[in-house]
Amino acid sequence: MNNTELIYLYCITDKTPDLKEMDKLSENIFSINSNGLYAVAKYVPEAEFSEENLKQNLADMNWFEPQVREHIRIISEIMKSSTVIPFKFGIIYNNEKNIKKMIDNYSKEFKENINYLKNKEEWSVKIYCDLEKFNNMIIKDNNEINQLDNEIRQSSPGKAYILKKKRKDLIIKENERKLNEYGQNCFNDLKKVSDSTKINNLLPKEVTEKQNDMILNSAYLITKDKVKNFVNIIEKLRNIYEAYGLEFDNSGPWPSYNFINIKEKE
């Protein structure tokens, strides 16, 4: 059995982290201070985290899921009392010296980002759509489609056939146009109270395990005193668009994963 230890890095922060609180979440958490910045890290066994072993463990959900949850819990705890630069999952160093070196190498970037993120929170809004419900509402709302329905009822079979084709095309077009319009409206309303926004790629149903399709995957950076306002806007949008089959999934505050701006140096 190999007892060598490696260091797993969670985040960089601007204040001495309260490690007593951390102890409740996980053992072996400690901080490394350099240049007025603190790295929050943990000693982990090489038996689990060496390149080779980690690769194997990643395939094991029973191992992986608790690790993932712990990663976000620890950063979230630190976030309660300071501003954090969150790191990705699985950033491992061999020793403290190398972490110090990394902090010093990036201290300007870390400080700039922390300054920008101070007093702000990241919130996530994912919008899903019940496309059938949406489709039905679009048909109900649209005069042109309703007129076509009347015409079809009064037409000869030949003409009705052509009109039905026209109706089908119109519905597809309207669905797309309205879905774009409503999704964009929601995003614009939320953007109004945000300092910064990010639209991410949509995730397929196989990954979301939702019945409905994802139509917007977005993140918002919000000044703390506007968060209440932001949540109210989501409620308002939910009320407006519920009838159209739109479902809002909001969560936060998150560590500012979407709003970190640091490029890796050569």
Added chain:
Amino acid sequence: MDDVITKSKNVTLLEVLDRILNKGVVISGDLVISVADIDLVYLGLKLLLSSVETMEKYRGAPIYSPYQEPS
């Protein structure tokens, strides 16, 4: 507003993974786990992918959001 993440039942593993695997600081540590390994885990969660081809299908065809950031 703290503790929403840790307490909310609505926060799925997906929300967490969507961040900690795909976003955040891009400074590598001393050890390198390749992105491909992570992708496999990420998708494997829900898809239990056994073939690289299926994974390539998802990676090769990202679904871009239809909305634009108004400039």
